[in-house]
Amino acid sequence: MIDNRIPLIETVDLKKNFGKLEVLKGISEKIYKGEVVCIIGPSGGGKSTFLRCLNLLEVPTSGKVIFEGDELDEKKTDLNLHRQKIGMVFQQFNVFPHLKVIDNITIAPVKTKKYTKEQAEAKAKELLAQVGLSDKEQEYPRKLSGGQKQRLAIVRALAMEPDVMLFDEPTSALDPEMVKGVLEVIQKLAESGMTCVIVTHEMGFCRKVADRVLFIDDGVVAESGTPDELFDHPKNPRTQEFLSQVL
Amino acid sequence: MGKGIFEVLFEYWPIFLRGLAGTLEYSFIAVTLGSILGAVVAVIHLSKNKFVSFIASVYVNVLRGTPLLVQMYISYYFLPMAFPVLNKIDKIYFVMFALILNSSAYVAEIIRSGINAVDSGQTEAARSLGMTKGQTMLRIVLPQAIKNILPALGNEYIAMVKETSLAGTFMLYELMYTRTILANKYLVWQPQMIIAGIYLIVTLVLSFGVKKMEKRLSVSD
Ligand SMILES: Nc1ncnc2c1ncn2[C@@H]1O[C@H](COP(=O)(O)OP(=O)(O)O)[C@@H](O)[C@H]1O
Ligand SMILES: [Mg+2]
Numbered sequence: 001m002i003d004n005r006i007p008l009i010e011t012v013d014l015k016k017n018f019g020k021l022e023v024l025k026g027i028s029e030k031i032y033k034g035e036v037v038c039i040i041g042p043s044g045g046g047k048s049t050f051l052r053c054l055n056l057l058e059v060p061t062s063g064k065v066i067f068e069g070d071e072l073d074e075k076k077t078d079l080n081l082h083r084q085k086i087g088m089v090f091q092q093f094n095v096f097p098h099l100k101v102i103d104n105i106t107i108a109p110v111k112t113k114k115y116t117k118e119q120a121e122a123k124a125k126e127l128l129a130q131v132g133l134s135d136k137e138q139e140y141p142r143k144l145s146g147g148q149k150q151r152l153a154i155v156r157a158l159a160m161e162p163d164v165m166l167f168d169e170p171t172s173a174l175d176p177e178m179v180k181g182v183l184e185v186i187q188k189l190a191e192s193g194m195t196c197v198i199v200t201h202e203m204g205f206c207r208k209v210a211d212r213v214l215f216i217d218d219g220v221v222a223e224s225g226t227p228d229e230l231f232d233h234p235k236n237p238r239t240q241e242f243l244s245q246v247l
Numbered sequence: 248m249g250k251g252i253f254e255v256l257f258e259y260w261p262i263f264l265r266g267l268a269g270t271l272e273y274s275f276i277a278v279t280l281g282s283i284l285g286a287v288v289a290v291i292h293l294s295k296n297k298f299v300s301f302i303a304s305v306y307v308n309v310l311r312g313t314p315l316l317v318q319m320y321i322s323y324y325f326l327p328m329a330f331p332v333l334n335k336i337d338k339i340y341f342v343m344f345a346l347i348l349n350s351s352a353y354v355a356e357i358i359r360s361g362i363n364a365v366d367s368g369q370t371e372a373a374r375s376l377g378m379t380k381g382q383t384m385l386r387i388v389l390p391q392a393i394k395n396i397l398p399a400l401g402n403e404y405i406a407m408v409k410e411t412s413l414a415g416t417f418m419l420y421e422l423m424y425t426r427t428i429l430a431n432k433y434l435v436w437q438p439q440m441i442i443a444g445i446y447l448i449v450t451l452v453l454s455f456g457v458k459k460m461e462k463r464l465s466v467s468d
Contacts, residue, residue: 057371084377094372098390107386108376153372160376 006069008033008164008195009054014063016049023049025219026063031164031197036190038210038227039199042242046219047199051166054197055086068163084112087157087165091172093149095141101128101152102137105159114160127155131185147178151185164195171202203246207231215239255429255437262425263438267445269421273414274407276343281350281407282400288355293362303355310352316413319345323417342417346410353403361396362388394464401457405450412446422446 007030016024023046031037039047052058053065056072056079065072067082096104105124109115115123128134131151141149150170157165167186171179183205190196190209200206206213207227215223215230215238223236231247234240256263292303310318322345327333333341365388373383415423422442429438 055375057375080374080377080379082377083375086375088372088375090368090372092366092368094366094368096369096372096387108373108378111382111386112377156372157376 005032007031007066008035008068009197010064010066011050011053012064012066014050014053014065015061016046016053016058017061023219024053024060027216027219027221029214029221029224031195033163033195034193036196036198036209036211037214038206038212039197039214039216040201040203040206040242040246041214041216041222045217047216048168050216051088051168051197051199054166055083055088057088080112084108084114084160085163087160087162089150089153089157089165089167089170091169093146093153093173095144095149095152095156097141099140100137101133101139101141101144104141104152105156108156109159112160120159123159124155127158131155132181145178146174147181150174150178150182154182154185154189158189164197165189167196167198167200169199169201171200201246203231203243215242217242250434250437252437252440255434256441259425259429259434259438262428263422263441263445265420266422266425266442267449269419269424270408270411271449273343273346273411273419273421274404277346277350277411278354278400278404278407280347281403282354284347284351285354286358288351289358289362292355292359307352307355310349311356315345315349315410316416318349319413319417321345322348338417339419342414342419346407346414349410350403350407353406354400357399357403358392358396361392361399364395365391397464398457398461401453401460405453405457408449408453409446 009031011027011029014024014027015022027050039050041047049058053060054067056065056074059074067086070077070082072079072082096107099107102121102124105127106117106120109120109123110117114120125134125137128137131154133148133151133155136144136148136152141152144152154170170186171182174182179202183202186196186198187205187209196209198206198209210227212224213227213230214221215234215236217238223230223234223239230239231243234243250258288303288306292300292307294300294303319342322341323338326341326344327336327338369387369391370383373387374380378386411419411421412423414421415427418424422445426438426442429435
């Protein structure tokens with residue numbers, strides 16, 4: 001087993017309630033460096049909440065999130081420092097509309113003092129070129145298509161040189177013709193060795209890139225395994241039912 | 248009937264002009280100082296600490312839930328009575344005090360709702376990049392909120408131009424006060440109509456300005 005390695009992210013009996021609603025009912029998972037983990041499952045099952053707990057955008061009700069050996073805690077750890085190493089890409093892109101494309105990318109590295117403005121701009125240009133957005137550098141996001149916005153959001157996160165990237169349904173808000181371009185960018189990233197946790201409904205994509213798939217339903221990881229195990233031989237009846245609906 | 252409107256306007260225009268200047272000045276001071284105070288109240292209101300936030304909401308609700316005229320009376324008569332030291336201060340400041348406080352409550356709500364109107368995804372994105380709360384507010388949220396806030400502040404100024412008419416009751420030289428001056432000359436209905444006309448023109452012009460500003464600010468959306 002691989003358990004003798006130190007995980008990049010580990011959750012221990014992670015629980016999250018919203019008021020009386022129990023959304024996460026105890027998730028213990030380990031994600032290792034270089035791993036690509038896809039999370040699938042029915043809507044409302046707690047996938048986003050789980051992902052958002054990993055960088056403490058949601059504060060867990062109980063349980064632990066351990067990142068690179070440090071337990072993330074709102075009060076004790078320097079959360080901002082940890083978040084700089086955890087990139088996140090949202091369904092709704094959340095690009096900054098008041099900033100030009102290049103400034104969208106450089107603002108965090110510059111403000112967090114990771115880079116000087118010159119360094120950050122050089123890095124941003126390099127990243128923009130990689131995702132085919134070089135010509136948009138001086139535009140405002142309103143001039144971009146949905147797919148371009150999402151690629152911008154991805155490079156904005158990458159500019160911080162994170163150790164892991166979290167994706168929450170990165171293509172769900174896109175027009176169908178934009179999906180492929182964004183998935184290609186994520187796939188390239190995954191293949192380059194970046195640790196990725198990807199919530200997705202794109203089953204074909206999931207199968208292609210994932211080292212491991214988690215099926216989250218009703219606040220628990222109901223089943224996990226390699227894509228082949230999970231898609232071809234699902235053991236849990238709930239997984240079987242979910243897959244029969246989406247495949 | 249006596250004199251016609253234009254006759255009165257022609258004869259007494261310096262009085263109306265001075266009144267208008269007073270109106271614009273008092274409303275400007277009220278909204279400007281009210282904005283500074285209102286910004287502080289808004290920040291307190293947005294606090295995560297429930298008790299601290301509650302205090303700000305009481306402040307806002309009391310000042311918005313009682314008539315400005317009542318607030319002016321309390322400030323003008325009651326404050327100097329309760330705190331005799333204040334008697335040394337010119338009475339005009341007590342009227343201004345009420346105007347500023349009143350405005351600050353409205354501005355606080357303008358700022359608070361302007362900030363709340365910015366999509367929470369913006370804050371989440373900034374925080375997920377490791378930016379601090381302060382950086383997120385200053386660099387991401389406020390620049391977007393300002394587009395909601397500035398036009399609303401313009402509207403607050405327009406409202407204040409009308410509200411300051413109450414200050415005439417306390418002998419502050421503003422537009423409405425010209426009515427008192429001219430009543431001494433047995434002119435009643437003409438000044439009234441002129442005053443109404445001036446208010447209307449001023450608010451229409453200002454509204455036009457606010458509309459233009461709104462358009463310019465919304466360009467980047
Ligand atoms: N901020 C919140 N406040 C209250 N309920 C929430 C909040 N976020 C999510 N939920 C609820 O938690 C459940 C799980 O949501 P989510 O994690 O978004 O599921 P998924 O991403 O799998 O669709 C849903 O019932 C949702 O309504
Ligand atoms: Mg979700």
